[in-house]
Amino acid sequence: MGEVLVDRPAVGLGVRSPWLDRVDRLLGYVIEIPAVILVIVEVVVLFAGVTARYVLERPFVWSDELASLCFLWLGLLGTCIALRNGAHMRMTAIVGMLSPRKQAFAEVIAVVTAAAFVALILEPSYSFALHEVIVTSPGLGISAAWRAAALPVASTLMILISLVRMLKVGSPLMVLGAVVSLFVIGGILVLLQPVFATLGNVNLVIFFVIFLTGAIFAGVPIAFAFGLATFAYLSLTTHIPLSIIVGRMDGGMSSLILLAVPLFVLLGYLIEMTGMARAMVGFLANLVGHIRGGLNYVLLGAIFLVSGISGAKAADMAAVAPVLFPEMKRRGSKPGELVAILSASGAMSETIPPSLVLITIGSVTGVSISALFTGGLVPAVVLAIALGIVAWWRTRGEDMSRIKRATARQIGRSFVIALPALVLPFVIRAAVVEGVATATEVSTIGIVYAVVAGLLVYREFDWRRLYPILVGTASLSGAILFIIGAATAMGWALTQSGFSAELATFMSTLPGGSVSFMAVSIVVFIILGSVLEGIPAIVLFGPLLFPISEMVGINGVHYAIVVILSMGIGLFAPPFGVGYYTACVIGQVNPDEGMRPIVGYLVALFLGVVLIAAVPWFSIGFL
Template sequence: MDRATPVSAMNPTADPIVTLTPSAGEGGSAASTPWWMRPLEATAAALIASITVLLLLGVVSRYVFGRAIVWVDEVVSMQFIWAAMIGATIAVYRNEHLRLSVVVDRLPERLREFVHAFALVAMAAVLVALVGPAFTYAHEEWAILTPALNIPNTFRVAAIAFGIVAMLTLLVMYAGRSVRMRPLILATVLVAAIAGLCWMLSPQLSKLGSINIAIFLVGFVAVCLAAGVPIAFCFAAGAVSYLAFTTQVPLLVVVGRMDEGISSLVLVSVPIFVLLGCVLDATGMGKAIVDFLASLLGHIKAGMSYVLLGSLFIVSGISGSKVSDMATVAPALFPEMKRRGHKGPDMVALLATGAAMADTVPPSIVLIVLGAVAGVSIAGLFQSGFVVAMVLLVSLLLLARWKARHEDMSGTKRAPMRVVGRMLLLAGPALVLPFLIRSLVGEGVATATEVSTVAVIYALLIGHFMYGGLGLRKLYTMLVETAALSGAVLLVLGAASAMAWAITQSGVVQQLSHVLTTLPGGPIAFMAVTIVVFVLLGCLLEGLPAVLLLAPIMFPIAKKLGINDIQYAMVVVCAMNVGMMLPPVGVGFYIACKIGGAKPDEVMGAIWPYLLALLIGVVVIAAVPWISTVAL
């Protein structure tokens, strides 16, 4: 799981499909932010800062003074859902919601304009459908009092209603200002006609049973996905249309499932680790690690490839973000790699697959979310993730060494030991951090949420004293960016939870379970199906949505077949990461091309050997349970 990056920003040749304003990565700044957005940004920044401080206060109180502060979790939970929904609103404004733009990019300009309008209207239609249920849900929660503070739960869940109204307001403002009236009217008529037709046919649709899954939860979602509708809204559209047109279930359920999907305290670590990635970028801690490894290994054949892969492995253990990892490593290494004769497409291919390899290194946000959704021990996932990543690392190292057999090493000298020592001294505090995270969680000293807070404070202190520190303006910007990115991720989680619930209630899961548990070949065949399914879904949906959608369905089947849940989680994440880097659709592939400054068409031809090496590693992990369980 990663920091949510707009697909339009990932593809250097793509035009945005749903752009309300330039995102932070596209030139947005606090100075250009309109006055009416600044209170939202300030509130989001304050909430993220407060969550971090309160979590740290709870850790210190429990482990230093031996007293738990009972109200901390409750206040953090309330602030978290507000931060998520405000962050999702900011992400709409900044165009930072994850979506697929590959199909739209290939359309003629006039048709693309209509699809742009259709995407906006589809997003607005989903939000309009949920406004009433969101307010009803908040009203009904008034009777439920929180255990510690004894206040109505409405104060917490009202965040969902606020976020829906705020996102809808932004969409309407943008559509009225920046979209030509003719395509907007045509798109509105089309969406209204589809909704009206489904409403008139609802008695007949309700009799179709499982076929409705194909129509609404596959067909509608696929059409919205192809049209460039953000993935969170695609999932919400599928769940809303399925329940509204084929069942008697009130849409209040969708809001309730969104609340449940977003509100787990385990997920509080997501924005904290996103913030940690921002700190890593801003302080230069990641670059210090890269410089140390380059001084240690840069003089040997394939040395710079080893440095790139090793840096991604270690840096991933700090930031938990593939985007942050690649953005840290590529600028520091690519110039020297080019000097030694490495080709641009090969470097980007290695960067992309190296980031995929490192995604199981804690603190992987995908592992945290997967543990929360599938009920798997996060401590166990963190312990296993290191070993699994090493298996994939070895497969890429072997390929890199073979491809570097003709590398020109003339003029390359071993760095003096005093230089290596100086680099180690600078990188040492940063190198400690991933092992600190792993040991604290693995040994049960702290939860993933608690250790995320400790890691952020550690990084801020080390960054201040050793790497130049951060100004208040920069820290504020990072807090706002954290809220926006986390909001985009968590909105996907909430919408996917609603869609997964609808799929489960349809009865299809039971049928699927019967088919998969009776496959010839038993667990081996099921593992093969899992790899294929998650490679394809990882390609189409990006990592997090694929996990959220299928984890509640696939993990119980794996358990029936006697497959260890930690091993199965590792296979799922690794297969999904292969899919993310799979051209021509894979989201991660375009991220790497954007960061590496290479044309996707050129990288497409170079990446296949690296993807094959990764896939071989995934098959080994699936075939040998010991790899995933040896560290437990």
């Protein structure tokens, strides 16, 4: 899920020029049109591969290779789109407290910092692509440079985008001040290089705690903060060739399983656009809307169902809240209570397949994604029950005298309308379980199903929204992919420093064994979830901690579920959890109003996670 961002501040400080607007639009077309085409190509290639293998029994030997090539280009073009639109994941809690003028300067600093990182990796990425020329792909028989060229091309585009964006956001004086500030900081670090050489692992604290934390809280996009901290650490404290950063980023972004990310994001958009989500919510409202707190249960149930389809929390909440909130307000629910339960339901549903976090954690830790899909359902039910108990307690005095109970005919009619939508989660899971498609490919079955249902059943397929949806898919996917690439390089640097071995030794020798390890992990990942958001935290710390969990005897699926749910609590817990502010934006509620109501739901979530951690059966009982 993306975060609430400070996009181009509307304070009138940027350069106002028709030619700058024309350049901006031209850059938009240059990156958006190819990205849209690549999204469509990915769906067609993977769905054709499933059809050829399962229906025609004549598999395409080149389909995965072509999909992987297109995916890297799609992800990096999506990274460019996200940079242009200010849609990269960021921590803006501190920046948001500043005055509009200071916010604009902070935004310029963030853009200049991002531009500095891609400028630093431009030459190494070009060299990496040149070295790949001699490598030939086995399926397509083409040079691997076609794939490797994506990073230097995207880096060049991001530099141009950054130049335009910094001029549109801040005044020329602000841009000059930001550039000078960055050069001064860089110069000081270079002058201190002899000192760093004597500090040993203290450098980890300097670069990966102080430097990185400062960049993140200054509003620098997380992916670029990770990359710049890694580049500074390796260049100033080691003799390792800097091209290794590009190689590690390329490796992190090239995992074929990550193809599921853009495809499930697209599926989530389609579910909302075609009216399938609204049909599900309508049926649930008719079924239990007449009982006290009924719509609260409907919201929990709707998020549960939609999460099983879209895999993206922002898409889940955007599909459900606009449908339910007006009626809930009419029944007397306070806005703060609404946003509180919406946020809590987002945390509750983090492990419902096909969650993007499940896919990511499987790709970076080696835990079976199919097992994660199976193991994530029951824990989500446990948390849903915990939230339902809190909702029941808070609505026990609700006045239901004016609420009419839906007739059996109305319930039946809404069920028939919702049936195609209700079936989709089961179609997706059955396709994976029966071996029809892999976890990567199964999303294409859902996409085709959603398109057919939207055109023929619900007749709400809005062709005018298709282009923005495809652009949004590329943008969110690119933001996620670039974080994974940068965090992979950062994780490698931490491993090479010996930090991994020291962390493993510390965690494995905690008194209490697996119990202490699990307890510490819950607390750590709640904190990480509030600061880094789920995917970057998983990519960075998953490879370090999962081997330790196996050493102390914790099942990998069980540990993954507990970790994801813990991060979900942090992500949706104010005052730092950015998921909470996303829910406020979607529900159009002032964040202050939900601060107190959400406490009870967070306590319920925490107790639920402790129960799930203590009883492994919830996670692995059906494996």
